[in-house]
Amino acid sequence: MQQFPERAHVRLRSRVHGGYLHANEDGVGVSLRWHRRGSVHAAWQVHRVLHDGTTCVLLHSAAYGRYLAVSPHPAPPGHRGHRVVQGEYGEQGEYPILWKPVGSGHAGYVLLRHVSYRLLRADGRYRFWLAGVSVDDFDNQSTMMHWKVEAIPPRPAPLVLPPPTPINRGGLRGLFLLHEEPVVLQRTIRYVRADNLGNFNLNPNGWPSFQFHGRSVFNLRSEVADHVGLAIFFFRVIVCVRAGRYGRPTPLLIDLPRNEETLDVVAIVIGTAAAGALRYPNVDAH
Numbered sequence: 001m002q003q004f005p006e007r008a009h010v011r012l013r014s015r016v017h018g019g020y021l022h023a024n025e026d027g028v029g030v031s032l033r034w035h036r037r038g039s040v041h042a043a044w045q046v047h048r049v050l051h052d053g054t055t056c057v058l059l060h061s062a063a064y065g066r067y068l069a070v071s072p073h074p075a076p077p078g079h080r081g082h083r084v085v086q087g088e089y090g091e092q093g094e095y096p097i098l099w100k101p102v103g104s105g106h107a108g109y110v111l112l113r114h115v116s117y118r119l120l121r122a123d124g125r126y127r128f129w130l131a132g133v134s135v136d137d138f139d140n141q142s143t144m145m146h147w148k149v150e151a152i153p154p155r156p157a158p159l160v161l162p163p164p165t166p167i168n169r170g171g172l173r174g175l176f177l178l179h180e181e182p183v184v185l186q187r188t189i190r191y192v193r194a195d196n197l198g199n200f201n202l203n204p205n206g207w208p209s210f211q212f213h214g215r216s217v218f219n220l221r222s223e224v225a226d227h228v229g230l231a232i233f234f235f236r237v238i239v240c241v242r243a244g245r246y247g248r249p250t251p252l253l254i255d256l257p258r259n260e261e262t263l264d265v266v267a268i269v270i271g272t273a274a275a276g277a278l279r280y281p282n283v284d285a286h
Contacts, residue, residue: 004046004048004057007046009045009062009279009281010151011037013147015109016143019034020033021044021133022036022041023061023086025258027086029085030084030086031131031132032132040062041061041062043063043152044062047060047248049094054100056099056100056115057101059097060247061250063257064243064252065240065241065247066086066243067088067096067244067247068087068097070083070096071083071085075132075134079123079132079134080134080140081136082134088244089244090245099112099113099115100113100115104146109146111147112145116135119137119140119141119145120133121135121142122144153281154279154282155280155282156280158238158251158253158278161217161218161253162217162255165214185256186213187211187256188210188211189209190207190209190263190265191210191224191266192204192265192266192267193267194267196269196272196274198268198274200266203245209262214256215256216255217254220252221237222234224239224265224267237268237269238251238275239251240265240268249266249268251278251280
């Protein structure tokens, strides 16, 4: 457990593949990626909890704040066991997202055992194009279940948000601006403003909402700031995403996932105690 300090960021690297556990841009899938070490998609923040008198961990992505979870559905063809996804910490409780790091018997590597007593595994030992992740029975242990935990040091301030992405609304202009989003995504944003200590109404059903077009986190910050009464001081607003009623607010540092699911966000103001308690992974550190 010492490799998983509370609120620290870590990477998980497969012993066999060398790839990193990666939160996919669709906001749902989890895969292995070899050349994304310096991406927030490969950074996971530790959330420790007590379960039946023992300490377990929840891991939520630094990309979209969603938790490493076991799905009840079988893994895709070519993979073993059950599917692993990005899930929420909501009314269903901790069960889908609860993990216990245990020794692998090999120095430097750990096993991540789900509360269902299945182990996180990398897939595709001989078929690298099947770069997926699943969970398999504890009795089927192999080196595919060995993970190297890499600590990510914190950075003192958040990354500069990416510039706004132009929205392609069709027409001839959209045909020639290939860098624009080919499809304009639309989603509902539910929002709440935290007080200076980070307190807010936990029930999102009582939060106001608005419709948001596109994926730009820069534009989202401006709109959220406007809705919470800080339009002039939008640059002082930190937009945090919350995955489920009990999920921890995670600073949104990159553009939104490529889906149209409702997004719950918490607005935190720079200079408050709540802002000072946030943690940012220094993914560029070596």
